Amino acid sequence: MNNTADLDISIGSDALSLTLRGALNLQSVPGILDRLALVPRPLPKRIRADLGGVTRMDDCGALVIMELRRMAEASGGKLEMERTPDHVRELLDFLRLDSPPEPGPIRRARPDILTRFGEKTMHVVDQAASHVSFVGETTTTLASLLVRPGRLRLGDTISYMQRVGVDALPIVGLISFLLGLIMAFMSAVQLQQFGANIYVASLVALAMVRELGPIMTAIIVAGRSGSAFAAEIGTMKVSEEVDALITMGFKPAMFLVAPKVIASVLVVPLLTVFSNLFAIAGGLVIGVGTLNLTLNAYMAQTMSTLSIFDINWGIFKSAVFALLISTVGCFKGYRVRGGAASVGQATTSAVVTSIFLVILTDSVLAVILRYWRP
Amino acid sequence: MSAPVITVRGLTMGFGDHVVMRDLNFDIHAGEVFVILGGSGCGKSTLLKHMVGLYKPMAGRITVAGMDMDPDDDGAYRRILARIGVMFQGGALFSSMNLGENVALPITEYSGLRGRAVDDLVRLKLRQVGLEGFEHHLPEELSGGMRKRAAIARALALNPEILFLDEPSAGLDPISSAGLDALILRLNRTLGTTFVVVTHELSSILTIASRVVMLDAASKSIIAEGDPHELRDRSAHPFVRQFFNRQPGMEG
Ligand SMILES: Nc1ncnc2c1ncn2[C@@H]1O[C@H](COP(=O)(O)OP(=O)(O)O)[C@@H](O)[C@H]1O
Numbered sequence A: 001m002n003n004t005a006d007l008d009i010s011i012g013s014d015a016l017s018l019t020l021r022g023a024l025n026l027q028s029v030p031g032i033l034d035r036l037a038l039v040p041r042p043l044p045k046r047i048r049a050d051l052g053g054v055t056r057m058d059d060c061g062a063l064v065i066m067e068l069r070r071m072a073e074a075s076g077g078k079l080e081m082e083r084t085p086d087h088v089r090e091l092l093d094f095l096r097l098d099s100p101p102e103p104g105p106i107r108r109a110r111p112d113i114l115t116r117f118g119e120k121t122m123h124v125v126d127q128a129a130s131h132v133s134f135v136g137e138t139t140t141t142l143a144s145l146l147v148r149p150g151r152l153r154l155g156d157t158i159s160y161m162q163r164v165g166v167d168a169l170p171i172v173g174l175i176s177f178l179l180g181l182i183m184a185f186m187s188a189v190q191l192q193q194f195g196a197n198i199y200v201a202s203l204v205a206l207a208m209v210r211e212l213g214p215i216m217t218a219i220i221v222a223g224r225s226g227s228a229f230a231a232e233i234g235t236m237k238v239s240e241e242v243d244a245l246i247t248m249g250f251k252p253a254m255f256l257v258a259p260k261v262i263a264s265v266l267v268v269p270l271l272t273v274f275s276n277l278f279a280i281a282g283g284l285v286i287g288v289g290t291l292n293l294t295l296n297a298y299m300a301q302t303m304s305t306l307s308i309f310d311i312n313w314g315i316f317k318s319a320v321f322a323l324l325i326s327t328v329g330c331f332k333g334y335r336v337r338g339g340a341a342s343v344g345q346a347t348t349s350a351v352v353t354s355i356f357l358v359i360l361t362d363s364v365l366a367v368i369l370r371y372w373r374p
Numbered sequence B: 001m002s003a004p005v006i007t008v009r010g011l012t013m014g015f016g017d018h019v020v021m022r023d024l025n026f027d028i029h030a031g032e033v034f035v036i037l038g039g040s041g042c043g044k045s046t047l048l049k050h051m052v053g054l055y056k057p058m059a060g061r062i063t064v065a066g067m068d069m070d071p072d073d074d075g076a077y078r079r080i081l082a083r084i085g086v087m088f089q090g091g092a093l094f095s096s097m098n099l100g101e102n103v104a105l106p107i108t109e110y111s112g113l114r115g116r117a118v119d120d121l122v123r124l125k126l127r128q129v130g131l132e133g134f135e136h137h138l139p140e141e142l143s144g145g146m147r148k149r150a151a152i153a154r155a156l157a158l159n160p161e162i163l164f165l166d167e168p169s170a171g172l173d174p175i176s177s178a179g180l181d182a183l184i185l186r187l188n189r190t191l192g193t194t195f196v197v198v199t200h201e202l203s204s205i206l207t208i209a210s211r212v213v214m215l216d217a218a219s220k221s222i223i224a225e226g227d228p229h230e231l232r233d234r235s236a237h238p239f240v241r242q243f244f245n246r247q248p249g250m251e252g
C-alpha cells in the first residue's frame, strides 16, 4: 500500500495554487499540515487546490481540506477545488464537511484558582451536609439493630471481623513489637543515667496502653480496612450495584455499612490489646536483654504501673476510633460518582480523613480526661 | 480472495480447567467483514480477546497480519497492535477523561497530528458515530448506547487495518445501528478495513457480513461457517436454521 502524498505549492500574486497527489491519510497528513503552516502570510485571496492526483483519502485527509478552507476564509476568499475525484467528493459529503465541526479545544479547560477555590469551598459545605445525613442514617440503622438484632447480616459481619481483625494480626504484632523495642531502647539510654532502668517497663506500658496502642492500631486499620471499605463501596457505586441493592429493597446502610462498622467496633479493641501485649514484649526483650532486669521485675513493674482504668480507657478509645474509621471509609465510598479515578480519590480521602479524625478525637479525649480525673 | 490477515489454527481456549472452545480453525481474509455468532456465554468475547493477544491459548496458534500472536514478544506484539483497533463489549472508555479526550488519546500518542488538527479529527470521528457535540461529556454522563458509539470512535481513531468490535450494536436504537452498519461498510469499501465483529443483530449480519462463523457452547466448536445468506437458505443445522429464521421481535 502506498502511503505517501505530495504537495506542490506555488504562490502567485493573485492566487495560491496547490497540487495534492497520492494518499491523504494519518501518515501523510501531519507533514502536509506542517507545510501549509509555513506558507508565508498574508495569503492571496484565491486558493486553488488541484485534487486530481489524490488516489486515496480518509477522514484524516479531510483535515487538509478543512485547513485550506480556513486559510481561504482568513484572507476573505473561498477555496476552489479542482478536478475533485469522485471518491473525495463522496467522502466530503459523508463527513458533511460543508458544515465543519465547531472549533475549540476538546480538553477540559482547568478552571482558574478563584473558581477552584470557590468550588472546593462549596464542596466542603456540601460534604459536611451529606456527612450529617449519612451519620444520621447509619445511627438510626445501628439503633434499629439494638431493637431487632436479627436483621444484621451476620455472615458478612463475621467475614469483616476476620478481614479487619484476624488478617491484621501479623502486621499489628510486628509493628507493635518493634515499637516497644524502640521505645525501651531509646528511653533506656536516658533512664540508665539515673539508675532508673526499671521505669523503662512503666514507660512502655503506660505509653502503649494509654496512647500509642490505640493510635497505632487505628492508623494500621485505617490504611488496611478504611481504604478497603471505601474502594469496595465506591466500586459498587460505579457499577450500579448500590442502585441494584436499593431497587431490590435493601437499605445500603443496613446491607453495606452496618456489618463493616459493627465488625470494626468489635474487633479493633481486641487488636489494640494485642498490640499492647506485643509492645510490652518488645520492651521486655530490651529490659531483660540489655538492662539486666529480671523477667519478674519487669512484669511486676508493668502490672503495678497500669490501672484498670488505663486499660479500659485505651480500649474505649480504640472502639471510638474504629467507629470513626469504618464510618468514614463507608461514607467516602458511598460518595463516589463517576469512575475509577473517583474510587481512587475516595480511598485516599478515607485514609487521610480518618487518621486526622482519630488524632483529633484523641486530643479531645485527652483534654476531657484531664478535667475528669485530674 | 486475498491472503489471510488472521489465521487461527487448532485454537483451544479456556480458563483453568474449564475449556470454552476446542480446536478452532479458520482464516480471516483482508477486506472481509467477518462476523462471529453464538449464544451468550459461548466464548465469543473470549475468542476476540485471544485474537488481540489478551489471553493465551491453551493450545494452538493465532497469526495476525502475518505475525505470530505472542504478547511476550514485545516488539512483534507492538507491530501487531499498531495495525488493529479494538472495541470491548463494555466500551471500556476511560472514566476520568471526557469523550473527546478518550478519542484523542491514541491520536496524540501515535500520530504526528498536533493542536487544532487533533481537535478537528476527534470531532470528525465523533460525527461519524453520531456523537458530535458530546466531546466534553464524561462517560458517566452518557447512556450505554452512546458509550458504545464513543468506544467505536476511539477504536477507529487511527483508521487501523483490522477492527475488532465486540457487540457494537447491542444497546443501540435501530437508526444508530443502521448508521453503524453504513459506517462499517464504508470503511470496509473505501479503506479496505478488515472487520471482526461479534453481533446478534440479524439484519446487521445480513447487511454487513461477508462471512460468519457460528460457535456452539454444547459441542465447544464451530457449527457453521460461510456466507450468511447461504447459511440462512441452505444450512441443515437446526441451531443455524433457528438463528436465521427466528420471528421478528425476538431479536436482541
Ligand atoms: N476471566 C474469566 N475467567 C473465567 N471464566 C471466564 C472468564 N471470562 C469468560 N469466562 C467464561 O468463558 C465463557 C465464555 O465467555 P464470553 O467469551 O464472555 O462469552 P460471550 O460469547 O457471551 O462473549 C463463559 O462460560 C464464561 O463464564
Ligand SMILES: [Mg+2]
Binding pocket: B044, B045, B046, B089, B166
Ligand atoms: Mg461477550
